[in-house]
Amino acid sequence: DAKTTQPPSMDCAEGRAANLPCNHSTISGNEYVYWYRQIHSQGPQYIIHGLKNNETNEMASLIITEDRKSSTLILPHATLRDTAVYYCIGTGTASKLTFGTGTRLQVTL
Amino acid sequence: GAVVSQHPSWVICKSGTSVKIECRSLDFQATTMFWYRQFPKQSLMLMATSNEGSKATYEQGVEKDKFLINHASLTLSTLTVTSAHPEDSSFYICSARIMGRHSTDTQYFGPGTRLTVL
Numbered sequence: 001d002a003k004t005t006q007p008p009s010m011d012c013a014e015g016r017a018a019n020l021p022c023n024h025s026t027i028s029g030n031e032y033v034y035w036y037r038q039i040h041s042q043g044p045q046y047i048i049h050g051l052k053n054n055e056t057n058e059m060a061s062l063i064i065t066e067d068r069k070s071s072t073l074i075l076p077h078a079t080l081r082d083t084a085v086y087y088c089i090g091t092g093t094a095s096k097l098t099f100g101t102g103t104r105l106q107v108t109l
Numbered sequence: 110g111a112v113v114s115q116h117p118s119w120v121i122c123k124s125g126t127s128v129k130i131e132c133r134s135l136d137f138q139a140t141t142m143f144w145y146r147q148f149p150k151q152s153l154m155l156m157a158t159s160n161e162g163s164k165a166t167y168e169q170g171v172e173k174d175k176f177l178i179n180h181a182s183l184t185l186s187t188l189t190v191t192s193a194h195p196e197d198s199s200f201y202i203c204s205a206r207i208m209g210r211h212s213t214d215t216q217y218f219g220p221g222t223r224l225t226v227l
Binding site: 049 | 113115143145152153154155158200202204215216217218219220221223
C-alpha cells in the first residue's frame, strides 16, 4: 500500500463544504485511492475511490491531482452527521486496507 | 450499498472462555472477508484474510490458534477468540469484498463487535 499523509484534525461549519486533503506521493500507477470514514464506535463506511480521474457519487467528490501525488475528498454540504475520522488509503486493490491515523473532521454549528 | 452484519454487537465473557463472532454479507456473496481489530484511540489493524473454502491467512503477530477463522459459505465468516483474556478486549470488525466498477474491489464493513473479557 502507498504511504498516505493526512492532517490529524479539521473543523468545518455545518452547511459548508469540507475539503479533506491527502498526500500520497509514492503511489504507484496501478494503485487506487480509497476513502473511508469511521463514526465513533462504528465500522468504517466506504465513501469513494478513484485511480486518476475525478469521481463523484451521492456522498462526496474525489479530486485527484494530475500527477496523482495528492487528492482531496469533498463533502459538498457538511452536516453534523459527517463528524467522523476520515481515512485515505492507497492500494492496488481493496484486498488489504492499511488504515493510518486519518483526519478527525469536526462539523460544528 | 452492500450490507455487512455482525453478531453479536457486544459481548462480555469471563477469562478463559471462547467467544464466536459472526460476519454476514446480507445482499451479496463474498469469496473474501477480512477481520480487523481496533483498540481504543487506535486505528484498525488487519488480523486475517478469510477465503471461502480455504484456510485463512493471518497477519504477522496474530496467533492463528487463538483466533480461529472459518469461512464456510459465501455469505458467512466466523471469528472465534479461544481462551480469551483481558488483553483480547477490543473492537472486532469484519469486512467483505465485492467486485465493483472498473474491476476494482471494494470492502464493505460490518458494524463491529465489542468484546470485553473480565
